[in-house]
Amino acid sequence: MNTYRYPKSRELFARAAKVIPGGVYGHLGPAESCFIPVEAFPMFGDRAEGAHFWDVDGNRFIDYMCAYGPNILGYNDPEVDAAALAALKKGNCTTSPPSLLIDFAEEMVDTVAMADWAFFAKNGGDATSFALMIARAATGRDKAILVKGGYHGVAPWTQKKGQPGITNADVSNNLYVDWNDIAAVERLVSEHRGQIAVFMATPYSHPVFTDSELPKPGYWAAIRKICDDNGIVLAIDDVRCGFRLDMAGSDHYFGFKADLMCFCKAIANGYNVSAVCGIDALKDAASSIMYTGSYWLSAMPLAAGLACVRKMRRIDAARVTQSIGKELTEGLVVAGKAHGFDLRVSGVPSMWYMRIADDDSLLLHQEWVAECVMRGVYFTNHHNLFINTAISKEDIALSLEVADEAFAIVRGRHPKA
Amino acid sequence: MPDPATMANVNLYAVLRNIEDLVTLDEEAGKLIAGRREAIGFSVHGGPRGVLSFDGKGGGSFVRGAAKTSISLWFSGPEHFNSMVAGSGSPIPLKGLTKLSFLTGPFTMLTKRLESYLRPSPEALADPAIFKATTELTLYTAGFALAEVGNADPVGMLNAGRIPDGIIEIGIKDGPAVSLTAKGGCLSAAKGRTGKARASMTFADYQAASGVLGGRRDAMTALGLGEVAMSGFIPMLEHMNKVLGLVPRYLA
Numbered sequence A: 001m002n003t004y005r006y007p008k009s010r011e012l013f014a015r016a017a018k019v020i021p022g023g024v025y026g027h028l029g030p031a032e033s034c035f036i037p038v039e040a041f042p043m044f045g046d047r048a049e050g051a052h053f054w055d056v057d058g059n060r061f062i063d064y065m066c067a068y069g070p071n072i073l074g075y076n077d078p079e080v081d082a083a084a085l086a087a088l089k090k091g092n093c094t095t096s097p098p099s100l101l102i103d104f105a106e107e108m109v110d111t112v113a114m115a116d117w118a119f120f121a122k123n124g125g126d127a128t129s130f131a132l133m134i135a136r137a138a139t140g141r142d143k144a145i146l147v148k149g150g151y152h153g154v155a156p157w158t159q160k161k162g163q164p165g166i167t168n169a170d171v172s173n174n175l176y177v178d179w180n181d182i183a184a185v186e187r188l189v190s191e192h193r194g195q196i197a198v199f200m201a202t203p204y205s206h207p208v209f210t211d212s213e214l215p216k217p218g219y220w221a222a223i224r225k226i227c228d229d230n231g232i233v234l235a236i237d238d239v240r241c242g243f244r245l246d247m248a249g250s251d252h253y254f255g256f257k258a259d260l261m262c263f264c265k266a267i268a269n270g271y272n273v274s275a276v277c278g279i280d281a282l283k284d285a286a287s288s289i290m291y292t293g294s295y296w297l298s299a300m301p302l303a304a305g306l307a308c309v310r311k312m313r314r315i316d317a318a319r320v321t322q323s324i325g326k327e328l329t330e331g332l333v334v335a336g337k338a339h340g341f342d343l344r345v346s347g348v349p350s351m352w353y354m355r356i357a358d359d360d361s362l363l364l365h366q367e368w369v370a371e372c373v374m375r376g377v378y379f380t381n382h383h384n385l386f387i388n389t390a391i392s393k394e395d396i397a398l399s400l401e402v403a404d405e406a407f408a409i410v411r412g413r414h415p416k417a
Numbered sequence B: 001m002p003d004p005a006t007m008a009n010v011n012l013y014a015v016l017r018n019i020e021d022l023v024t025l026d027e028e029a030g031k032l033i034a035g036r037r038e039a040i041g042f043s044v045h046g047g048p049r050g051v052l053s054f055d056g057k058g059g060g061s062f063v064r065g066a067a068k069t070s071i072s073l074w075f076s077g078p079e080h081f082n083s084m085v086a087g088s089g090s091p092i093p094l095k096g097l098t099k100l101s102f103l104t105g106p107f108t109m110l111t112k113r114l115e116s117y118l119r120p121s122p123e124a125l126a127d128p129a130i131f132k133a134t135t136e137l138t139l140y141t142a143g144f145a146l147a148e149v150g151n152a153d154p155v156g157m158l159n160a161g162r163i164p165d166g167i168i169e170i171g172i173k174d175g176p177a178v179s180l181t182a183k184g185g186c187l188s189a190a191k192g193r194t195g196k197a198r199a200s201m202t203f204a205d206y207q208a209a210s211g212v213l214g215g216r217r218d219a220m221t222a223l224g225l226g227e228v229a230m231s232g233f234i235p236m237l238e239h240m241n242k243v244l245g246l247v248p249r250y251l252a
Helices: A007-019 A078-090 A100-111 A124-139 A182-191 A219-230 A280-288 A299-315 A317-338 A363-373 A393-413 B004-025 B027-032 B078-085 B097-118 B128-152 B154-160 B206-213 B219-224 B234-244 B247-251
Strands: A045-049 A052-055 A060-063 A117-121 A143-147 A174-177 A196-201 A233-237 A260-263 A274-278 A343-346 A353-356 B037-044 B049-055 B060-064 B071-075 B092-095 B166-172 B177-183 B186-191 B199-203 B228-232
Touching: A007 B219, A060 A393, A078 A299, A100 A117, A100 A274, A100 A299, A117 A124, A117 A280, A124 A196, A124 A233, A124 A260, A124 A274, A124 A280, A143 A182, A174 A182, A182 A196, A182 A219, A196 A219, A219 A233, A274 A280, A299 A317, A317 A343, A317 A353, A317 A393, A353 A363, A363 A393, A363 B228, B004 B027, B004 B037, B004 B049, B004 B060, B004 B078, B004 B097, B004 B128, B004 B247, B027 B097, B037 B078, B037 B097, B071 B078, B071 B097, B097 B128, B128 B154, B128 B166, B128 B177, B128 B186, B128 B206, B128 B234, B128 B247, B154 B234, B166 B206, B166 B234, B177 B234, B199 B206, B199 B234, B206 B219, B219 B228, B228 B234
Parallel strands: A143 A174, A143 A196, A196 A233, A233 A260, B037 B071, B166 B199
Antiparallel strands: A045 A052, A052 A060, A117 A274, A260 A274, A343 A353, B037 B049, B049 B060, B071 B092, B166 B177, B177 B186, B199 B228
16 A cells, blocks of 8 residues: 655744744644654645545545544535535624524524523633533632533633633633542632632543543433533533534433533534523523624525534434444454454544554654554544544545554554554 | 852852863863863752863863862852852862862853853854854753753743653754753753654754744744744643743743
């Protein structure tokens, strides 16, 4: 199998480095995305269609990152794009908001089991920050219980004490517990009685660099009860999991009812909109907060979101992506085993995490991922991966073929590992 | 604002420690200690302690803590020691009064030589030998200072506490390296490679190392350009880099 080269990507990155901090910043850049080694990865994309994207050097990739989640129906989905373009032509970012705002809110209320209302913003971080503010407005309390390793965006309150740009005051109201540790939550609630506004967590634990962990039996029921007994708002950050576990919401998937749910990523197949859904009891608190942005009520992404949610419901995108993910990950584990590697897969198959567990440095995993990427199967090293509904049987077959060759190459380099 | 106690640790364990290498990397420095067999003890009340020795054959070594000395220098506190390093204070000699001329003569000149390497002029950097030696000493200074900042600076300690246990190798490809051991949130630095690194940050060459360590190139951009490569258990490097980001405050 031929391996890819990226001369144009390199050339463009050198240009970018002169005028952009870090060249490409954030989660799509070589640092945050752990391009190891950097030579194995493309830096810039050129076009995309369905389950694939092409980089600026013309290399095609089967994309298992899905733009870190937004691509759920395949790139350039005709239904979503048609709705978005029609809204754009009619008028986008206008002085009076489009009535699409109501249509989309109604669709969210019909789709998400816990939702009595919906509020739209742009990014996942807008949604989680708003959820925190709603909880504070509703309870008159300051503190938040968060799970260690949980990611809720990049707003200062979501970051850690001691990190660049973060003051102690930014995070002074955060209290942290380990995932699945009910006793720790009880302890914090007892120690800070009457001070905790919200318990915020992802539906299951999916941090970077670490195996994903599902809630242990009874976990969410216990957390729900602690929140109810102590007047604490239960907010679920469904930004990453949303619509890949359950179209009715990930709380529904795990059998409990959240007070607030945050959505982004898959909600509009790549168009920029996020949402907070809430229960009726928190509607007044939500409306009492001044929270808005220049583009939050633009028609185009609202139309895209509406079309995307409707299509996802029609085809049951959560079920489809889990089915594709299961087939792929089972094949990857078998391929690894054939070469004597222990490939550990964790999380829900539509957004699984994987690592070769034969060394504690993850070097073998990094080598394997690099070999896959250079053969057109785009994995990333230490983040969970994503499935979209456009991935075909042929894509999976080719991916497994590439994975097998990559495993063979790594085994050849490390015969005793 | 830099913490004076951390600054004193950095000054002794990361900056002055370099003299052990300087005497072999720099011919002029080597001449200054030729034939001199001395052990200079530095003792800072409420602060660091160490001994810098010259073996009389052109070699130097530094040990952390107490050891036999021929000259002993005492400092009333971290601020006193820091003022001496900054050139505005003087130590209190407790032992070796007859060797004060070594302190005021060769040793002072050694520290000036060291400064010329750690803060080189553009003209000096044009000399390939000086450039190479400067980069090597800067690498050691950064590596050892990183450990001190992670162990003593309040913000550094927060980030060092998040570094998973293991050895991090920071080095130049086919060149010098520092191995940083993290254990239970405490850091210790040593020169060289162990072959047991759990994570590594490797500069492609001396130019790349000089650019990043000298603050002329940010690490993120260098990574994208292939000037530095990271591998292994990345959370170690992620948190280490946040400590490394504090180091310039103590070396400015």
